[in-house]
Amino acid sequence: MIVLEIVLLVIKIILLIAILMGGFAYTMLLERRLLGFFQLRLGPNRVGPGGLLQPIADGLKMVLKEDLMPLGADPFVYRLAPVISLFTALCVDAVIPFGAPIHLFGLTVTLDIANPSIGLLIAFAFSSLGVYGLVLGGWASQNKYSLLGGIRASAQIISYELAMGLAVMGVLMTTHTANLEGIVLYQKAHGWLWLPQIGAFLIYFITGIAETNRTPFDLPEAESELVAGYHTEYSGMRFASYIIAEYINMITVSGIAVTLFFGGWLGPWLPPIIWFFIKIGIFLFIFIWIRATLPRFRYDQLMNFGWKVLVPAALIYFLGTAAFVSGIL
């Protein structure tokens, strides 16, 4: 029995990492094609049918680039920072259930690596650690652009994390659990939570865009001011690690949004796991759509918006939900 469990765990780990890496590759291709269409051009369509092999060509190109370290850089921290970024991005998805539990060889197999009772807290803990990758990478490069980009990234991410933490608490209060599978099962019984928690969902999604440093919150890598922000001095696969981490974070934010507000794997007719991927795909499309549509914030607008609008709004919605759940109203 224990052997079977270990084999299943190994299979799940390999599958999850493969899904995330493949998801990254094709999210990036999807983004480049869609941005092309939004701008009335075709996007990359030369490598393979319709450009489908483009990610492989990109990956090969990245691996075969020279790995440079700037003079005066701290070698250990410089090499460690992209690893932290990618590692935390991969870890968050361990607690997200990708589908309904399936029965295999007399075992009930949950489609996540771990399903602890504090699943949501673990996901947030790992995503918070991701800040270290950005700020250490910016600091260790000994470049003014990198340092500013890294510091900006950390200030932005911690500012928006507060509102995010407050927003998801409404879901915790309603569902009575922090276990992500429990949250989905609650939605199976009582209906999806996006409508009763619409304010929380909007705040979560806005902060999610800010946490992943996507347009219109891509101040850390604002190319007109900071060249490329915290990864200015990185080359080859270390640079690619940051990009992989950014796209995997997009998938993660979409996955948590789907799990908390849109019923996770629930849906009619199709198998649960397909529904989960369809919903994530819709969120990724919205991410790309927003990037193609909106201009970038100014830095003071970004910080003021985070502290003076999102935090009070999240607090008010949180208090309203708390009053409703506790039965005061």
Next chain:
Amino acid sequence: MITQYGALLIYVLVAFLVAYLVASSSQHMGPKAPGGLKRVTYESGIVPEAPVKYFSVRFYRVAMFFMIFDVAVMSLYPWATSLRSLHQAGMLRVLAFLAIVGLAFFYVWNRGGFQWD
């Protein structure tokens, strides 16, 4: 029987290994052609002079506010998952707690702590 946290630990170790292998792969597989000004940091064409060490103190301020308020928010998580069984009593006690945190929040707001200019 593998516990939930045991499985998580194994995954975390594997993820770290994968991240390390991915990030260091071009160090082993890429070409090596040292020389020239390759390793000088990029500053839009100017040769950098002083080492980079300092940044605005306002970022420290943001970090401190985050520490203060995020600890307050995180301490509410266990309360939030059991609010349904705590009823009005639990709500009133947290309102007292939030009143103190809110007082601090609006004090900082009034002193211009959140104003970024």
